[in-house]
Amino acid sequence: MSATLYYFDGRGKAEIVRLAMAAAKVPFTQVDIKEKQQFETLRAEGKLIFGQLPMVEYEGNHLVQSCSIARYFASKGNFLGSNEQERLKVDILFEGTRDFNTAFMPYGFLGFKEVLDNAKNTAMPRYLPIYNFILSRNGSNGHLVGSKLSLADLGLLEVILTIEELLGEDELKPYPEVQNFLKVMKSNEGLASYLRSDLRRRKNDERYVAEVKGVLY
Incomplete structure (x- = not known):
């Protein structure tokens, strides 16, 4: 069933x-929310429990809270770990990627160069060595937990793709395991298809920032 x-x-x-x-x-x-009335209609219809986006309609449900939605679909793909110990590791490492990703989320909203400079000076030196080590410790299969794709991998992929696009692949050279991880993720059929498709939206730019502010404020 389509979402x-x-x-x-x-x-x-x-x-x-x-x-x-x-x-x-x-x-x-995807339905693009570009006008305030679209957003207000969703709220009035009671589809946004906390009055926030994203929201996914799927099998008669209105799913909200991005990490909860991601976990829901990860469970559909069996990406949450094969046993209790793996599930714990996946969840911990996924939450770490959310903290890492936070450094890039204000890109454009709090400046472009300013956000990237802050990420380079704080988040990247903190998190990249950790994930490089975890990948190394888990072996050379290019996954954070076990031997197959997990939600933790998807969380890290989001951040690494951002670094590659906004700062360049050279920023990853000190982290060979992370570089290998990126190659492995890009070879995944479902992910590769998505990354090539129109479903993948553009990086933040001035127009996007203006649209979001226009809807919310």
Whole structure:
């Protein structure tokens, strides 16, 4: 069954949801929220429990909270770990990627160069060595936990793709395991198809920032 994602015409907090659906091979379309009235209508219809986006309509449900939605679709793809110990590791490492990703989320909203400079000076030196070590410790299969794709991998992929696009692949050279991880993720059929498709939204730019502010404020 196809899902419908409601979000702004950008990546933002919906990108981890898109990655999870793509990896789980759940077909989806997106309704771009570009006008305040669209947003207010969703709220008035009671589809946004906390008055926030993203929201996914799927099998009669209105799914909200980006990490909860991602976990839901990760469960569909069996990406949450094969046993209790793996499930714990996946959840911990996924939450770590959310903290890492936070450094890039204000890109454009709090400046472009300013956000990237802050991420380079704080988040990247903190998190990249950790994930490089975890990948190394787990072996050379290019996954954070076990021997197959997990939600933790999807969370890290989101951040690494951002670094590659906004700062360049050279930033990853000191982290060979992370570089290998990126190659492995890009070879995944579902993820590769998504990354080539029109479903992947553009990076933040001035137009996107203006659209979001126009809807919310």
